[in-house]
Amino acid sequence: MFLPVYLKGMGLGASLIMAIGGQNAYVLRTAIKRQHISLTIAVCILCDMLLIGAGVAGMGALIENTPTLLQVAKFGGAAFLFWYGLKAWKAVFAHDTLDTSAPVKALGWRQALATVLAITLLNPHVYLDTVVLLGSIGGQEVGQGKLWFALGSMTASFLWFVSLGYGARLLAPLFARPVAWKVLDAIVGIVMWSLAASLLV
Numbered sequence: 001m002f003l004p005v006y007l008k009g010m011g012l013g014a015s016l017i018m019a020i021g022g023q024n025a026y027v028l029r030t031a032i033k034r035q036h037i038s039l040t041i042a043v044c045i046l047c048d049m050l051l052i053g054a055g056v057a058g059m060g061a062l063i064e065n066t067p068t069l070l071q072v073a074k075f076g077g078a079a080f081l082f083w084y085g086l087k088a089w090k091a092v093f094a095h096d097t098l099d100t101s102a103p104v105k106a107l108g109w110r111q112a113l114a115t116v117l118a119i120t121l122l123n124p125h126v127y128l129d130t131v132v133l134l135g136s137i138g139g140q141e142v143g144q145g146k147l148w149f150a151l152g153s154m155t156a157s158f159l160w161f162v163s164l165g166y167g168a169r170l171l172a173p174l175f176a177r178p179v180a181w182k183v184l185d186a187i188v189g190i191v192m193w194s195l196a197a198s199l200l201v
Helices: 003-018 021-031 037-064 067-092 109-121 125-138 145-171 177-198
Strands: none
Touching: 003 125, 003 145, 021 037, 021 067, 021 109, 021 145, 021 177, 037 109, 037 125, 037 145, 067 109, 067 177, 125 145
């Protein structure tokens, strides 16, 4: 009975989550470097689930009616995205190379956790997509339809991040070539700065 609602949530969730953005770029880069990818995937999925749940439960309407919250997230997110993009561009012009057959520079789990949380939660787009858009659409479902819609969107998030995170390792041989790594860093930098600019326009 609720299968159509579940599939509706899954389809809409997938269309939003799979869009190129800062979070996906970070997951891809982390996976290729093989640094705390399971932690990164888990945090992305958990954050999405919490935000989708909150949105469908009614927070979408609250944020839509509180412009101040959107403004704070807007400028804070733009600043962080600019900083992360700058880091990516510095890597493009660095002389380091990536050896996929050897461990890369160690990254502590606390630093990895803090970074993925910032990438996820300081980006206003994640709130617009999950809390406002999915929340407002899912919130219109009747009775348990809200739950099934949310579960469908959460399933899309789970499948996407697991596939992106663990599937990216197949690309590791390609990134043994320094030029490929620099191209990826350049793409990440462009994506981050484009997102930052879009928030300020």
